[in-house]
Every structure is written in C-alpha cells, then in structure tokens.
Amino acid sequence: MIEIDQLHKKFGDTEVLKGISLTIAPGEVVSILGASGSGKSTLMRCMNGLAGLNGGSLLIDGLDVSKPRELREIRKRCATVFQHFNLYPHLSVLENITLAPIDVLGRKKAEVEAEAFALLKQVGLADRADAYPGQLSGGQKQRIGICRALAMQPRYLLLDEVTSALDPEMTGEVLDVLAALARSGTTMIFVTHEIAFAREISSRIVFLDDGVVRADMPTDRFFAEDGGYGDERIARFLAKMRNK
Amino acid sequence: MNFSAIIGYLGMFWDGFLVTASVSALSIAGSFIIGVIVAFGAVSRRPAVRRLARGYIGLFRNIPFIVQVFFFYFGLPEIGIYIDAFTTGTMALSIAVGAYAADVLRAGIENVDTGVIEAAEVSGLSRLKIYRRIILPIALRVSLRPLGSVFINLVLTTSILSTITLNELTGNAKIVASDTFRPFEVYFFLLLFYCVLTYLLSLLINLWHRHLNRFMRGAE
Numbered sequence: 001m002i003e004i005d006q007l008h009k010k011f012g013d014t015e016v017l018k019g020i021s022l023t024i025a026p027g028e029v030v031s032i033l034g035a036s037g038s039g040k041s042t043l044m045r046c047m048n049g050l051a052g053l054n055g056g057s058l059l060i061d062g063l064d065v066s067k068p069r070e071l072r073e074i075r076k077r078c079a080t081v082f083q084h085f086n087l088y089p090h091l092s093v094l095e096n097i098t099l100a101p102i103d104v105l106g107r108k109k110a111e112v113e114a115e116a117f118a119l120l121k122q123v124g125l126a127d128r129a130d131a132y133p134g135q136l137s138g139g140q141k142q143r144i145g146i147c148r149a150l151a152m153q154p155r156y157l158l159l160d161e162v163t164s165a166l167d168p169e170m171t172g173e174v175l176d177v178l179a180a181l182a183r184s185g186t187t188m189i190f191v192t193h194e195i196a197f198a199r200e201i202s203s204r205i206v207f208l209d210d211g212v213v214r215a216d217m218p219t220d221r222f223f224a225e226d227g228g229y230g231d232e233r234i235a236r237f238l239a240k241m242r243n244k
Numbered sequence: 245m246n247f248s249a250i251i252g253y254l255g256m257f258w259d260g261f262l263v264t265a266s267v268s269a270l271s272i273a274g275s276f277i278i279g280v281i282v283a284f285g286a287v288s289r290r291p292a293v294r295r296l297a298r299g300y301i302g303l304f305r306n307i308p309f310i311v312q313v314f315f316f317y318f319g320l321p322e323i324g325i326y327i328d329a330f331t332t333g334t335m336a337l338s339i340a341v342g343a344y345a346a347d348v349l350r351a352g353i354e355n356v357d358t359g360v361i362e363a364a365e366v367s368g369l370s371r372l373k374i375y376r377r378i379i380l381p382i383a384l385r386v387s388l389r390p391l392g393s394v395f396i397n398l399v400l401t402t403s404i405l406s407t408i409t410l411n412e413l414t415g416n417a418k419i420v421a422s423d424t425f426r427p428f429e430v431y432f433f434l435l436l437f438y439c440v441l442t443y444l445l446s447l448l449i450n451l452w453h454r455h456l457n458r459f460m461r462g463a464e
Contacts, residue, residue: 048366075368086363090381090459099377100367132459152367 008055018211031198034208079149087133139170260416274338279345304343333405352387392449
C-alpha cells in the first residue's frame with residue numbers, strides 16, 4: 001500500500017507539489033497524467049526517494065521514505081524504470097539485470113542469472129545477454145531497463161515516462177511488454193503521455209494539474225463524458241494530446 | 245664516446261632501476277588510492293568534506309615537490325620523527341601525486357551521467373557500492389589517459405629522490421658518472437632507462453584503457 005498524505009515539494013521558491021494525497025492499493029495499475037510541469041515526475045521521484053519531501057508524508061507498506069533506514073527497505077520493494085533508461089554503460093546486459101538482486105537482496109548468482117535469462121526471453125532479447133547497452137537500440141535498452149527493474153521482484157513498479165524517449169515503432173515493443181506485465185498483478189504506477197495506452201491498461205487515472213490532484217477516478221469514469229471530460233481543464237488536456 | 249667504460253657498472257644501474265621501479269609502483273598505487281578517496285571527497289554532498297578534499301588538492305599542487313621531500317626527510321627528524329629515504333620518497337610521492345590524481349578523477353566523476361547514478365541509488369545499492377561498481381569504472385574510462393600522464397610524471401619525479409640519498413637510477417648514475425668521468429655516456433644511458441620505464445607504463449595504461457572501454461566496441 002502506498003499512502004501519500006498532503007505531500008509538498010519545493011525546488012527553491014517554486015512549489016511543485018502543493019499537497020498531494022493519494023492511496024494506491026496493492027495490485028492497482030495507476031496512470032498519472034498531466035501536462036509538463038504538473039509535478040508528475042517529481043511525485044515519482046518522491047516515491048523512490050530521489051527527491052526529499054518538504055511537507056506531508058509518503059509511506060510505502062507503512063515505511064517512511066524520509067527515513068534513510070526505511071527508504072533502504074522501500075527500495076527493495078519498489079523498482080523504477082526511467083525515461084532515459086539509465087542503464088549501466090560499462091556492464092553487460094546480464095550484469096545490468098543481476099547486479100542489484102545479488103548485491104542488495106543477497107540472492108545467489110546462479111539463481112538470479114537463470115531468472116534474468118527468463119526475463120530476457122520474455123522481452124525477446126534472450127540473445128543479447130552479453131551485449132553492452134551502447135550496442136542496443138532505444139527500444140531494446142528500455143526493455144532491458146524493465147528487466148532490470150523486474151529482476152528485483154518488486155511489489156511496486158514505478159514507470160517514469162518510459163516511452164517518451166523512443167520513436168513510435170519502438171514505443172510499441174515496450175508497451176507490449178508493459179501490457180503483459182499489467183495483467184500479471186504487479187502494482188504499477190505510470191507517469192505517461194500515452195493516453196490511449198493509459199486508458200487500455202490502467203484501472204485508475206490520477207490527473208495532476210499545477211501540483212495538485214485535479215482528478216482521481218477509475219479509468220472508465222475518467223474517459224466518460226460526465227467524468228474527466230466534464231472538467232474543462234482535463235477536457236482541454238485530452239483534446240490537445242489527441243491532436244499530437 | 246666510450247660505452248665500454250660503464251659496462252662494469254651495469255649492476256649499479258640495475259640496482260637503481262629496481263629501486264626506481266619499486267618506488268614508482270608503490271607510489272602509483274598509493275597516489276591512486278589517495279586520489280580516489282580525495283576525488284570522492286571533492287564531490288561529496290557534505291560541504292565540510294568537500295572543502296577538506298579541495299583544500300588538499302589545492303595545497304599539494306602548490307608546493308614544490310622537492311621542498312616537500314626535504315621537509316619530510318630533513319625537517320621531521322628535528323621534531324623526533326625519523327623515516328628512511330625509501331619510505332619518505334614513497335610517501336611524499338603518494339601524497340603529492342595523489343592531489344593531481346584526485347583532480348583528474350574528480351573531473352571524470354563529475355562527468356558521470358546523474359541518471360545512471362540515480363538508477364543505482366533507487367535499486368538499493370549502498371553508497372560505497374555505487375562508488376566502486378558504478379561511478380569509479382565509468383569515471384576511469386575518461387580519466388585514465390590523463391591519469392596516465394600524471395603517473396608517468398610520477399616516475400620521472402622519482403629522480404628527485406636522489407637528493408635525499410635514495411640510490412635510485414639517478415642517484416646511482418651520479419655515482420657512476422663521478423667514478424668513470426664519463427657523464428655523457430652515463431646520462432645517455434640513464435635517459436634510455438627512463439624512456440623504457442615510462443614507455444612500459446604507458447603500454448600498461450593503454451591496455452587498461454582498452455579493457456575499461458570494451459563496452460564501447462560496436463556501439464553506434
């Protein structure tokens with residue numbers, strides 16, 4: 001369970017998150033939508049402890065992200081996939097995937113490697129285990145990024161605009177992997193601009209606008225005429241995204 | 245020109261060579277370790293640590309090496325601290341060259357993509373592991389060549405240790421020169437020795453550089 005209560009975050013004098021409250025239950029697939037600068041990515045960075053809080057609280061399974069010792073535990077349960085992949089350039093694909101499970105979870109190398117191969121197979125990259133990130137295309141890199149996150153066997157998967165740096169063709173291959181994942185029961189939190197995709201796979205939509213939650217409703221309701229579309233700000237956003 | 249005059253002294257050259265090589269090897273290791281620690285200090289999030297590390301770099305880059313060696317070897321005994329010439333030389337070189345190594349490494353570390361570091365952080369790796377497994381190998385990839393120049397300079401600087409009675413290459417060569425009255429031949433020979441030593445070192449650095457950059461092969 002992720003419990004966010006009155007979360008505030010400032011960068012210098014600019015308040016980016018102005019009191020966010022959200023609860024996400026295990027197994028939910030939630031998409032966080034909003035225009036650029038609405039605070040989506042910052043909210044995600046607060047969840048994995050990359051950004052500190054300036055007010056309010058953020059608990060994951062009752063653990064407090066602002067306490068270093070509890071954050072360490074949170075990071076074992078909560079994996080992140082990044083917009084720019086952020087693979088380790090000097091490690092092979094296999095090492096990228098197995099580093100943290102071996103080192104952080106203290107698991108056996110042989111076991112983790114076997115799982116890594118299974119994951120690579122799932123994303124269609126079984127033959128690239130020995131390649132280095134520099135030898136892969138963007139779409140391949142991102143699929144490795146997803147494998148690296150999944151190798152931690154996380155309860156929560158945070159996905160921060162994972163297709164924004166990809167061209168449309170590669171976006172498809174990554175979204176296919178994610179759609180399969182969403183059906184598997186992992187709790188997933190998407191920050192995304194892929195409206196159609198969010199609509200297809202998430203059970204709930206949270207719409208951020210200027211640092212506050214403007215809408216938080218089941219996906220069906222969000223896309224209904226009298227739901228999200230009923231809100232003038234959201235309707236404008238959706239119309240704009242559709243024209244892109 | 246008469247090189248036959250120095251043939252009888254080849255043993256002395258060899259002894260000197262061994263001293264120079266061991267001081268160099270130990271000081272390269274020492275200065276690298278100091279360099280890594282100080283470089284990470286210089287990019288620390290804690291202002292006090294950062295100031296300390298940058299102060300170290302600033303201080304030792306601004307003292308003539310020979311003055312530093314004299315201070316350790318001739319100054320410290322005045323206050324009751326005696327260290328032999330070999331240890332003094334190794335220590336002084338490690339400390340002084342450590343400052344240069346730190347500065348080169350700091351630049352490499354600052355170049356590492358913050359996104360990659362963040363990925364390591366959120367995966368739960370400890371700070372130390374992130375430094376050792378992620379940041380240092382990536383930073384070394386670009387820092388190794390300039391670091392190589394620093395280390396070659398270190399080898400050349402060992403010649404200064406002849407001034408504190410250490411019988412390394414240059415020290416022994418001076419003795420041979422005054423014994424044989426053949427300074428031209430002796431110092432020509434000395435030049436060759438240093439060239440060979442630094443050339444071997446640059447070969448090693450190239451090999452290491454290639455190893456660190458192996459992942460760049462075939463990259464688009």
